[in-house]
Amino acid sequence: MSDALDVTRRHAIGSLAAGLAAAGLFDLEAEQHVHAAAQQEKAKGAYQAKFFVPHQFDTLGRLAELIVPADEASGSARDAGAPEFIDLLCSQSARLGAIFTGGLAWLDAEMRRRHGKAFLQASAAQQTSLLDALVAAERAERVRRGETQAYERSPAYRAFRDYATARVSDLLPGVLFFDWARKLTVDAFYTSPLGVKDLDFRGNRAYARYEVPLEAVEYALARLPNLD
Amino acid sequence: MFAQSSKSQESYDVVVIGSGAGGGTAVHVLTAKGIRCALLEAGPMLDVAMEFKEHQWPHQVDHRGAEEGGAFYFGQGKPFGYFNTTSGGWQLEGEPYTVGEGSQFLWFRSRILGGRTNHYGRMSFRFSDYDFQPYSRDGLGWDWPVTYEDVAPYYGKAEAFIGVTGSKEGLRSAPDGVFEDPPPPKVHELLIQKACRKLGIPCIPNRRAVLTKPRRGRPACHYCGQCGRGCVTASNYSSSQVQVFPAMQTGKLTVFDLAMAREITTDGSGKATGVIYIDKRTRQERWLRARVVILAASACESARLLLNSKTREFPNGVANGSGLVGRYLMDTVGFSLSGYIPALEGMPHYDTDGYGGAHLYMPWWLWDEHHKLDFPRGYHIEIGGGYGMPMVGSFHAAAREHGYGAAMKRRIRQEYGCRVGFAGRGEMIPNQNSYCEIDPQAVDQWGIPVLRFHFQWSDHEWKQARHMEKAFTEIIETMGGKVTGLSAAQRESGGISVPGSIIHEVGTVRMSAHPRTGVLNGYCQAHEVKNLFVMDGGCFVSNPDKNPTLTINALAWRGCDYLAEEMRKGNV
Numbered sequence: 001m002s003d004a005l006d007v008t009r010r011h012a013i014g015s016l017a018a019g020l021a022a023a024g025l026f027d028l029e030a031e032q033h034v035h036a037a038a039q040q041e042k043a044k045g046a047y048q049a050k051f052f053v054p055h056q057f058d059t060l061g062r063l064a065e066l067i068v069p070a071d072e073a074s075g076s077a078r079d080a081g082a083p084e085f086i087d088l089l090c091s092q093s094a095r096l097g098a099i100f101t102g103g104l105a106w107l108d109a110e111m112r113r114r115h116g117k118a119f120l121q122a123s124a125a126q127q128t129s130l131l132d133a134l135v136a137a138e139r140a141e142r143v144r145r146g147e148t149q150a151y152e153r154s155p156a157y158r159a160f161r162d163y164a165t166a167r168v169s170d171l172l173p174g175v176l177f178f179d180w181a182r183k184l185t186v187d188a189f190y191t192s193p194l195g196v197k198d199l200d201f202r203g204n205r206a207y208a209r210y211e212v213p214l215e216a217v218e219y220a221l222a223r224l225p226n227l228d
Numbered sequence: 229m230f231a232q233s234s235k236s237q238e239s240y241d242v243v244v245i246g247s248g249a250g251g252g253t254a255v256h257v258l259t260a261k262g263i264r265c266a267l268l269e270a271g272p273m274l275d276v277a278m279e280f281k282e283h284q285w286p287h288q289v290d291h292r293g294a295e296e297g298g299a300f301y302f303g304q305g306k307p308f309g310y311f312n313t314t315s316g317g318w319q320l321e322g323e324p325y326t327v328g329e330g331s332q333f334l335w336f337r338s339r340i341l342g343g344r345t346n347h348y349g350r351m352s353f354r355f356s357d358y359d360f361q362p363y364s365r366d367g368l369g370w371d372w373p374v375t376y377e378d379v380a381p382y383y384g385k386a387e388a389f390i391g392v393t394g395s396k397e398g399l400r401s402a403p404d405g406v407f408e409d410p411p412p413p414k415v416h417e418l419l420i421q422k423a424c425r426k427l428g429i430p431c432i433p434n435r436r437a438v439l440t441k442p443r444r445g446r447p448a449c450h451y452c453g454q455c456g457r458g459c460v461t462a463s464n465y466s467s468s469q470v471q472v473f474p475a476m477q478t479g480k481l482t483v484f485d486l487a488m489a490r491e492i493t494t495d496g497s498g499k500a501t502g503v504i505y506i507d508k509r510t511r512q513e514r515w516l517r518a519r520v521v522i523l524a525a526s527a528c529e530s531a532r533l534l535l536n537s538k539t540r541e542f543p544n545g546v547a548n549g550s551g552l553v554g555r556y557l558m559d560t561v562g563f564s565l566s567g568y569i570p571a572l573e574g575m576p577h578y579d580t581d582g583y584g585g586a587h588l589y590m591p592w593w594l595w596d597e598h599h600k601l602d603f604p605r606g607y608h609i610e611i612g613g614g615y616g617m618p619m620v621g622s623f624h625a626a627a628r629e630h631g632y633g634a635a636m637k638r639r640i641r642q643e644y645g646c647r648v649g650f651a652g653r654g655e656m657i658p659n660q661n662s663y664c665e666i667d668p669q670a671v672d673q674w675g676i677p678v679l680r681f682h683f684q685w686s687d688h689e690w691k692q693a694r695h696m697e698k699a700f701t702e703i704i705e706t707m708g709g710k711v712t713g714l715s716a717a718q719r720e721s722g723g724i725s726v727p728g729s730i731i732h733e734v735g736t737v738r739m740s741a742h743p744r745t746g747v748l749n750g751y752c753q754a755h756e757v758k759n760l761f762v763m764d765g766g767c768f769v770s771n772p773d774k775n776p777t778l779t780i781n782a783l784a785w786r787g788c789d790y791l792a793e794e795m796r797k798g799n800v
Binding site: 066067068069071073085088089090092093095096128131132135138179180182183184186187188190191192193195196198199200201202203204205206207208210211212213215216217219220221223224225227 | 283285286287290291292293294296297298299301302411412413414415416418419422423425426448449450451452453454570571572573574575576577578579580581582583615616617618619620621622623624627628631632633634636637638640641644706707708
């Protein structure tokens with residue numbers, strides 16, 4: 001009886017898993033191949049920007065590399081398709097498009113003011129020095145607002161763009177734009193197969209039985225403060 | 229008079245309005261007894277293949293879940309995210325509601341077969357014995373006209389039918405039920421459990437409406453953790469898949485989808501005769517006649533229907549001689565806090581999806597120590613944590629914290645899965661300032677007058693939320709963690725949930741022992757109209773710290789058993 005149940009259950013799960021695998025839903029490796037193919041196509045210059053002109057698109061690509069760079073674990077946000085993702089959404093929303101065209105233009109203007117060239121033409125050190133200045137201005141603003149933690153839940157922070165009305169730094173337009181660029185770039189990276197692998201996310205799979213590895217249990221329990 | 233404007237005059241034994249937990253249970257129980265039912269749903273028929281986005285990766289859609297034009301980034305995406313199967317929201321185009329000056333209220337409505345049961349949290353807790361007699365215990369609110377002993381057999385029937393996990397614990401605040409085997413605790417939950425043991429807080433296997441063994445053609449859970457997207461294998465409970473679809477197969481049920489109920493008709497001698505609805509496809513009004521009318525449209529929608537059904541006999545709305553329809557609206561007290569737990573850093577990763585919610589929870593633990601507290605009643609605690617699927621928005625806060633570049637990327641990797649979250653879900657005391665009424669000025673696109681909400685938390689709720697804050701902080705710090713979820717700056721706005729936002733709105737058509745103090749008797753039957761029943765959260769007299777769905781299932785089941793017997797005897 002219990003055997004029969006088990007077989008039925010295995011069968012149900014088996015067909016489910018087979019169905020899902022057939023649909024390509026549960027095979028991250030396969031996704032990686034598809035993704036690699038897309039990358040190759042992109043490398044051949046196949047992607048046609050829908051919204052940005054080439055200079056803007058390339059600047060976004062450089063920003064994506066700076067925000068989430070390639071490292072020993074995985075590729076960059078540019079590899080993960082961040083510029084394409086931003087281009088697609090901007091092509092569908094005048095509001096978002098204006099944020100990015102305006103922000104990219106600000107970035108070039110600020111770099112020209114500092115070093116006499118567009119962001120893309122500046123040296124890597126000059127680029128990171130500008131981004132560092134933006135992050136520093138952002139942090140100063142956060143401290144000024146008394147939001148030292150968990151600001152993401154705060155309605156005030158959600159309306160981050162409104163900070164411009166209480167401007168304390170000339171860099172604030174850049175801070176606001178960089179927050180947008182970073183949000184979308186980070187999203188594009190971590191939702192991509194590259195990002196999923198970088199984080200070592202193991203879920204979105206089907207099992208007949210759910211198990212928690214003892215190794216993980218022991219690791220974490222050993223690191224808890226002594227509660228006895 | 230309405231018959232003249234109606235194209236059709238079908239007649240049924242019972243017409244049920246609304247296909248969520250109450251309506252689904254009603255059609256399941258009644259059709260099984262051979263009673264011919266019509267079911268009205270204001271949204272479309274559920275097409276699981278079209279509607280449920282289970283197992284999809286964000287990168288399988290070109291907008292990654294940010295939706296067209298990045299609507300998500302402007303706060304205009306689907307509630308709870310693109311992949312969830314909400315089929316409705318806080319606002320519905322063409323079907324507005326209003327909020328009175330000085331109040332705040334959010335009303336979540338789903339418009340699809342199965343309603344909110346397609347995506348809800350599936351937390352399935354029995355009320356405690358004391359939850360049915362709150363007034364007798366502390367002098368606040370009102371007692372129910374039913375006791376735990378009356379309802380317990382129906383909790384058992386509902387649990388056995390829909391499938392609820394759990395374990396026998398013998399806790400008075402969380403009575404044991406008929407349980408499926410629970411899945412094993414995840415690592416962060418074991419840490420929380422250990423801290424709770426130190427603090428004297430029970431932390432026990434969760435009680436959720438998910439099958440962990442196959443039953444009646446429903447396969448067991450496959451642990452993808454995506455219950456909120458709708459379950460393609462129907463391994464969790466949704467009224468659509470578990471009750472309505474099977475009831476349709478009996479041949480005793482006719483479903484009218486895209487049918488917006490407008491008013492209950494009566495015969496002038498205290499009996500309901502049917503319902504007038506608008507067919508959304510044709511915008512035509514139609515009249516369905518029935519021997520019995522069951523409202524299960526959700527607490528506020530059912531109140532709205534009664535208030536909008538005015539006759540000479542019922543000038544304040546059908547069955548509203550008490551004047552209490554719409555009154556004593558309650559939501560659950562919500563408060564959340566998260567923390568960062570260094571003990572989890574560097575742990576070998578594993579799949580923490582599990583069965584779509586926490587595998588443990590903390591029931592209320594101070595039920596006999598109220599003399600030590602500055603608020604009445606109690607709350608339970610729900611747990612969050614684990615290595616969640618990366619979604620749009622998942623790392624915005626971390627990215628802001630860490631700036632950009634290689635260091636940010638490393639920190640995000642390091643911190644991934646090291647956060648835990650606690651959500652308190654507590655009991656609100658019904659009060660006079662919280663109610664819904666018909667807005668005298670506004671109608672929806674179907675010409676139906678809309679609801680206007682009024683809502684105030686009282687000190688009882690605020691103090692309870694502060695107790696939650698203290699308790700969650702203690703748990704986090706006992707684990708060696710650091711609170712990350714609430715800063716002083718957001719205390720004012722984030723210190724208690726926005727009314728309605730927990731989506732546990734109940735109490736607008738409440739039961740009572742006497743017709744003077746309520747609308748329904750203990751069987752969900754209107755005191756004044758014997759063939760009219762309300763089988764959704766509207767019938768609640770209080771809103772204990774137990775998520776309402778299982779109690780809606782149980783009370784509807786009990787009401788239907790009673791109704792069938794009354795029909796057999798010819799009393800209805």
